[in-house]
Amino acid sequence: MxxxxxxxxxxxxxxxxxxxxxxxxxxxxxxxxxxxxxxxxxxxxxxxxxxxxxxxxxxxxxxxxxxxxxxxxxxxxxxxxxxxxxxxxxxxxxxxxxxxxxSAPQKPAVVPGFGDDYKVIEVMSTAEKIKCLNDIKHKMEDLVSKKTRDKSTVTNVMVNGTRDAVMINHSAIKDVSNLLDSEAKKKTQTLVYTTHEMVRSYTELISQNIFDDELMKRLVEKSNGMIVQHMTRVYLNGVAFLAYYNKFVSNRAAIINMRKTLNAKYRQYYQNLLPYISIDDIVLERVFQKGMIPVPSDLFVKWAVGFLIHDIGKADTVDYHESEASFEPSIVYEHVKLGYNSVVSKTNYPKEASLITGYHHEYYGNPQGYGYFRDHLEHYQKANPQVKPGYCITFDLDSILDCNALAYFPAKILEIVDVYDSVTDPNRVYHKALNSEEALVMMRDEFIIKSPKIDPILFELFTSFLQGRKSKAK
Ligand SMILES: [Fe+2]
Ligand SMILES: [Fe+2]
Incomplete structure (x- = not known):
């Protein structure tokens, strides 16, 4: 205290x-x-x-x-x-x-924003920030090269590294906000490259599932900034979920089962999203353009970078918990556009990563969602009235930019992890934080059954991802 x-x-x-x-x-x-x-x-x-x-x-x-x-x-x-x-x-x-x-234990008050550690990062020079990212990368690489690894050491390095990388990237973009775009891109170039390489070193271990979920939650709490806590959890869980997806789609029997689930439960859901397509034609390849295929490793890293910087447009003083009392839609909605604009104009982060910052609250165009894609879709359709999206979700950048699909795959993955994190976040004041089971029930009711927002097939997968983690922890 x-x-x-x-x-x-x-x-x-x-x-x-x-x-x-x-x-x-x-x-x-x-x-x-x-x-x-x-x-x-x-x-x-x-x-x-x-x-x-x-x-x-x-x-x-x-x-x-x-x-x-x-x-x-x-x-x-x-x-x-x-x-x-x-x-x-x-x-x-x-x-x-x-x-x-x-007599309460001495813990810093959790504050909206980036917390006390951010003050240390803010005064670092660009060179110091890059050195810090390189150190994280080397620590991860050391762990990758070891034959046996201690789960808690890996989790420690992952959490501390993510926390620092989130703050470093936020602060680096703020540092260049007043520079001309070309100068800003030049100044952030090495930092962007180093972040990308750091993330690459993470994906190897996350894909091997060397990760302790409970320990991660406790370590994340060491930072007293709510946004940093949220972004750290969402990055680590998002990448772990993406790795789980990759494993899932390599199993043919699992895909056959998913087709059955789609037929039994979700055909109507998807037909409502693509009303000009006959319900008989709603198959897995219509939901996912090219089907449920694995994510190639280069794309995986680019998307993981997008997860790391997804809320980079958030301000230091705003409470971003949706449906909470101090939730100010006009301010909160801004974080998507601010994040997207600054990533695109001030850095050379790949387009794949910037789209995740701009598209991660779309909710399939539901009025309660927000982001850049709906504006883009509206303009595109006005100019090209004959174009109707033929798929729900795509990996493909051209498909998303030409409006052939309703949503960008990594943004739909992140949306689920993001909502889950928000409703289970122990820092909520106005509502009790939900436990895992309560959160899944609530998300199914509110975000799928009552109102189509998150993707139901990816949600099925997320549920089994969490169950698998829990049974592994036992
Ligand atoms: Fe967000
Ligand atoms: Fe978020």
Whole structure:
């Protein structure tokens, strides 16, 4: 517990009237007018966050009295200010709960954005950033060359390396944001190349499934930036899922089973997406252009780079959890365009990677999704009204740019991993983080059955990917 947060006072004590039952609405009105921060403590994970009272209250005007998995406190400093202004009664007795919270373990408050470590990265020169990426690459290569490897060492190197690479790339793009595009590309050239090579060194071990999911979650928490935590988990899980896909499609019997699943459960789903195609013609090769084929290794690395930088357009201060109270669509939607534009104009990252930043919230064109592809599709179809997408998902860049397919394969893979991470993220304040089973049920209901957003066949695969991991951990 950081020193400045000691002696916090439970919000429930401040917002009670003398009868101890009903809420003092006068206090709330005044507190809403003030910019009052609330110290939120996760009961289970012993994590801490500061959130504006106004934001929490607008999501749920009873938030401190319901079991959301969090306890809420006013800081001593805020309390003193409110007392000074006579907003609340002075009370010199130390509340019981304030003493209890003092003994909580010393963990930094989790904050929206990139967290404290980012300050170290931000002041590094470009050469230092490149050296750091090279060091990560060499560590991974060392591990690849070893005959036997310890799972926890591999996971440690993977998590720490991903965390640093996420921050280095974000900061490097920020460094060149005011330069001319050509100068910016020149300046980021070596960094882009080194990141690409670093990612290549990862894919080998991730494909061999040398990865400890539980340990990864614990290590990720060492960073106190919510975006860094999210991007680290999504990159590692995304690449692991892609490797799982590759393994899956090499098994003919598994593909035959997937055809049966498609026929039994999802034909109508896909026909709704491609209404001009007869339902009898909805087969696996219609869902995936050229069928469910393996990802060639060069393309695999390019896509993995895209996973690493997918949220590079996120700002440091915004809460990006969809459906949370402070979710501001106009700001949040921007991260896709900002990310895509900066990757395309300021770096030489491959087109495959930049499309993932621009297309990873498309949701098959559902109104709740957002991204670049729908704009592109609209313009393209206005200019070429005869063109109708013939496939749902493609690997092929030309197919996506010529609107022959509705979605880009790696973006559909990432979408699932991204939504899953968001709803299971322990840093959620407004909603309880879901466990794995709850998340899968919710995603099937909300993102497939009620509203077609994520891809159901890839989701089937994701479910078996998670089950396989769990049974391996036992
Ligand atoms: Fe995103
Ligand atoms: Fe994301």
């Amino acid at each position: 950081p020193k400045e947060y000691e002696y916090n006072v439970p919000l429930s004590k401040i917002l009670l009237q003398s009868d101890g039952k009903s809420i003092n609405t006068t206090n709330i009105g005044i507190i809403l007018e003030e910019d009052v921060p609330v110290f939120c403590k996760n009961k289970k994970a012993q994590k801490y966050r500061l959130m504006p009272f106004k934001t929490l209250y607008s999501a749920n005007n009873n938030f401190w009295r319901q079991d959301t998995g969090w306890d809420f406190f006013l800081t001593r400093e805020t309390l003193d200010k409110l007392k000074e202004k006579n907003i609340i009664e002075p009370d010199d007795s130390e509340p019981e709960d304030a003493k209890k919270i003092e």
